[in-house]
Amino acid sequence: MSTASSSSSHDGGDVGGGDFEGPSHSRQRFNTAVWPEPFLEALATQIAIDAAIELGRLAAAPALSNFFQVCRTWRSISQSDPLWQTLTRRIWHRHRLLHPSWHEEFIYRHRTATNFRSRSYTYATLNFPPNDDNNNEALYCCRLALSDHHLAAGFSDGSVRLFHLPTRLHVTTFHPHQRNHLGLFSRAVSGIFFTGNRLVFGSLDGDIHVASIDVPGAPRRAHLGDVVTDGVLVDFTGCSRWWVGLYAGVPNCAFHVRNSDTEELVFIGGTLMDPDAVNGWHLLTDLTEHIGRIRITSDDLAVGFTSQRVIVFDLRNQMILGEEEFRRQINVGVADAYDEAVLFVNGRGVANVRQVRSLDEICRFMARGSLLGCINGGYCFISVGGGVRVWELDHGGSLYILGELIGDAAAMVADERYAAAYGGDNRIHLWDFGARL
Structure with missing residues (x-):
């Protein structure tokens, strides 16, 4: 395979290319006719998955x-393109094509992951217009979200700015419906994500809005929040x-769980945030504290964090699969979950990586001075000392510090190609690790 061009162990050699050059008598010992293609495909799949589990995805x-x-x-x-489709889904958790074939998609994912390890990226800052309301209200970025082609930034005034990643240009700004507010920051964006061609975002007051990426226009309010009740x-x-x-x-x-198709509430309950009720109300007037995080991972699982607990929740069956109370409080700003890994850092700077479903430990490492953090499928990004330090998640090895200073980060996000952060310099910083085929 042209998965990588060099002969290093991480690049993977020339998978799928070249002839077997062993002695002729060795070749004659293989009676390959007795090996049907479906069996060989299943064997190749299992070998690749076992290597990824034991040694990491690049193996x-x-x-x-x-x-x-x-x-x-x-x-x-x-x-066999079905083979590469299976491997891309199982190893890279990728279910949509960005390239002409699944073989090329696998190659791209492998090379991009290699770029993360070797610090090979391009860097840019994203420029956005000032407050469009002209009311001199200072903008503060609260949340960032990534898709294949876009980045969305949610701000303290409730607005969401959309950027086109290939061109790095600001596309549009979405403004939520206005109403009376309880607290200075009640309309601040508290969560944002992409799903298909839609951008969905919520604010501290409980309002949920849906915007179309492809069709210009004001966002639609899908749910009217009620802070007193909820x-x-x-x-x-x-x-x-x-x-x-x-x-x-x-x-x-x-927890409030909604069906994404009907937008109807299907579950409400849980005591995870009960000890932080007062802190929750304080967020309406002070955005500086992180008191809780929620992440959806693979297999319909959600992971919820507070400074004292982590729980794993089955969204399909609406039941708790696992939970743990921390002996030492964690920094919620550095708590994250992605695919099959969970990360949190305690007050002593010890970072712990766990498996999502079982909460069994994968590795741990030191991350003293951490302010904010996030992970993708193989790497951890933590804001430390005005920069961003990167670790790998399989063994907790420290890799490098990104070359750009950003100050104290206020929002961070990473996926399988990009890492982005809103820094203390009031700019959005973007690192693109995407490979070139």
């Missing part, structure tokens, strides 16, 4: 390279199936 390509070199028949399996919407996230809000201020109402 899948070298394992496949060795497999394809056995003989010409085994190498022919590398031409509490403060501390964090908000979603995917193609669910919208999940994390609320503080009203007992036994921590």
Whole structure:
């Protein structure tokens, strides 16, 4: 495979290319006719997945390279696009094509992940217009979200600015419907995410808006929040199936789960935020504290954090699968979950990476002085000392510090190609690790 061009162990050799050059008598010992293609595809899939689980995702390509070199028949399996589709989904958790074939998609994901490890990226800052209302209200970025082609930034005035990533240009600004507010920051964006061609965002007062990326126009208010009845919407996230809000201020109402298609409420309950009720109300007048986070990972699981607890919640069956109380409080600003990993950092600066479903420990490392953080499928990004330090998640190894100073970060996000942060310099910083095929 042209997964990588060099011969290093991380690049994976030339998977799917080249002839087997062993002695002729060795080749004659293989009776490849007895190996049907479906069996070989299943074997290649299992070998790649086992390598990824044991050694990390970048180990899948070298394992496949060795497999394809056995003989010409085994190498022919590398031409099966369904094989690459399965591997791309299982190893890279990618379900949509950005490239002409699944083979090329796998290659791109491998090379991009290699770029994260080797600090190979392009850097830019995103410029956005000042407050469009001309009321001299200072803008403060509260949340960032990424999709394949866009970045969205949610601000303290409730507005959301949309950027086109290939051109780095500001596309439009969405303004929510205005109404009476309880507290200076009640309309501040508390959560934002992409789903298909829609952008969904919520504010501390509980309002939820939906905007179309492709069709210009004002966002639609999908839900009118009621702070007195529901509490403060501390964090908000979603995917193609669910919208999940994390609320503080009203007992036994921590989770509000909605069906993303019908937008109807299907579950409300949970005590996760009960100890932080007062802090929840304080957010309406002071945005400096992080008191709770909610993340949706694979397999319809949600992970909720406070400074004292983490829980794993099954969205489909609406039940708690696991929970843990922390002996030392954690920094909620650095708590994150992505795919199959959970990250949190305690007050002593010890970062802990866990498996989502079981909460079993994967690794730990030191991250003293951490202010804000996020993870993607293989790497951790933490704002420390005015810069961003990067670790790998499989073993907790420290890799490097990004070359640009950003000050104290107020919002951070990362996916399988980009990392972005809103820094203390009031700019949006963007790092693009995307590989070139």
